[in-house]
Amino acid sequence: MEERQTQHSAVAVPDEVVPVAWTKQELARHPQRPYPMDYIQAIFNDFSEIHGDRNYGDDPAMACGFARFDGEEVMAIGNLKGRGTKDKVYRNFGMPYPEGYRKALRCMKIAEKFGRPIFTFIDLAGAAPGIGAEERGQAEAIARNLREMSRLRVPVIATITGEGGSGGALALAVADRVLMLENAVYSVISPEGCASIMWKDASKRVLAASAMKITSADVMSLGCADDVVREPEGGAQTDAEAAAAMLAEKLRSHLAELQVMPVDEMVRARQQKFRNIAQFYTS
Numbered sequence: 001m002e003e004r005q006t007q008h009s010a011v012a013v014p015d016e017v018v019p020v021a022w023t024k025q026e027l028a029r030h031p032q033r034p035y036p037m038d039y040i041q042a043i044f045n046d047f048s049e050i051h052g053d054r055n056y057g058d059d060p061a062m063a064c065g066f067a068r069f070d071g072e073e074v075m076a077i078g079n080l081k082g083r084g085t086k087d088k089v090y091r092n093f094g095m096p097y098p099e100g101y102r103k104a105l106r107c108m109k110i111a112e113k114f115g116r117p118i119f120t121f122i123d124l125a126g127a128a129p130g131i132g133a134e135e136r137g138q139a140e141a142i143a144r145n146l147r148e149m150s151r152l153r154v155p156v157i158a159t160i161t162g163e164g165g166s167g168g169a170l171a172l173a174v175a176d177r178v179l180m181l182e183n184a185v186y187s188v189i190s191p192e193g194c195a196s197i198m199w200k201d202a203s204k205r206v207l208a209a210s211a212m213k214i215t216s217a218d219v220m221s222l223g224c225a226d227d228v229v230r231e232p233e234g235g236a237q238t239d240a241e242a243a244a245a246m247l248a249e250k251l252r253s254h255l256a257e258l259q260v261m262p263v264d265e266m267v268r269a270r271q272q273k274f275r276n277i278a279q280f281y282t283s
Contacts, residue, residue, distance in 0.1 A: 021209040024216075025191060027183040028123075028162045032237040034244070035094075036078025036121030036161055037063055042244035043251065044069050044076050044119075050107050052099075056136060059100030061092045061128070064107035066116070070252065075111035077104050077172065078121035095128040098141035101171050105145050108152060117155040117255055120172040125190060127168030142171040149174035150271050155258035157251060159229070160184040160216075161236075176270045177254040178224065180216040181247070182231040186224065187214040223277050227254065 027033070040047060044067035051058045064077045081094030088094075096104075104120075111118050127138055149156060149171075158175035164186035180186060187194075191209040192202045199207075219225045229250050236243035258266060 019206055019210040021215050022206040024183050025185050025209050027235045028185045030235060030237050033162055034236050034240045035081050036123050037080055038240060039121055039161060039244055039247060040076045040078055043248045047076060053102035053106055055102055056099045059097050059103060060090055061094055061096045062100030062103055064104055073116050075107055075116050075118045077107060079124045081123060092128055094124045095126060095168065097128045097133050098136040098138045101141040101145050104172060105148055108149065112152050112154050115154060119251065120158045122158060122160050122164050122169045122172050123162030124165055124168050125163050126165040142167045145171040146174050150274065151267065153263050153267060155255060157254055159247065160186050165190060174274060176258050176266060177226045179227045179229055179250055180219060180225045181229045181236060182216055183235050184216055185214040186219045187212050
């Protein structure tokens, strides 16, 4: 009897019963999926990187710089994950340190000074953990970004291209428009982390992914995203050029809407949106 139970438990679960949320999570983590800098290079011209936070150092996990979008000068910001093993380690697997967020905010303030729209691109599991990050004020850096981004007097458009993890993602996503690629995910914690906390078992990550409502459709329904960008069939990794073209068209449309809004009205609407996110009322 024991042998039969063991054999039964080893039977593979058919792909079709895997929840959509976990399928999206795996697509968001696909190793060939375009990263933020891939989109920046495909959509913008003349990217000129700005280095350093003028406080501690230059975080290789964060890239910021002026660029041109349809001939207009803009600020483009995105985290860098790296492709090869050495590059991934150098980029800290795309998880920014406090100096990365401070560099991003410094560049946003420069963009505001010169009246340039800001585009952020996000694909990170979270902000860098660890003693060094905490010693240098990770929580303060993220909190300051949240406050200051809500006050910026230029259009801000954020795009979740892969994983949008916790405060590390939110620190770049307090924007007038938050876009998500079709197979991107946006959540307060990874499914593995959630499962470890809720069930003391990280293997329940598939169940956690479904419960957390992390897909682009779920996040839209919660009011935490403003638009979903369609991807090529099978995911952005199947045709990066087409994926970038689809995203560029959305960015163009949203920027045009924001640029005709009075600045005070735009800032007021941004702040009101984040005050109202995910409010639920029951009678």
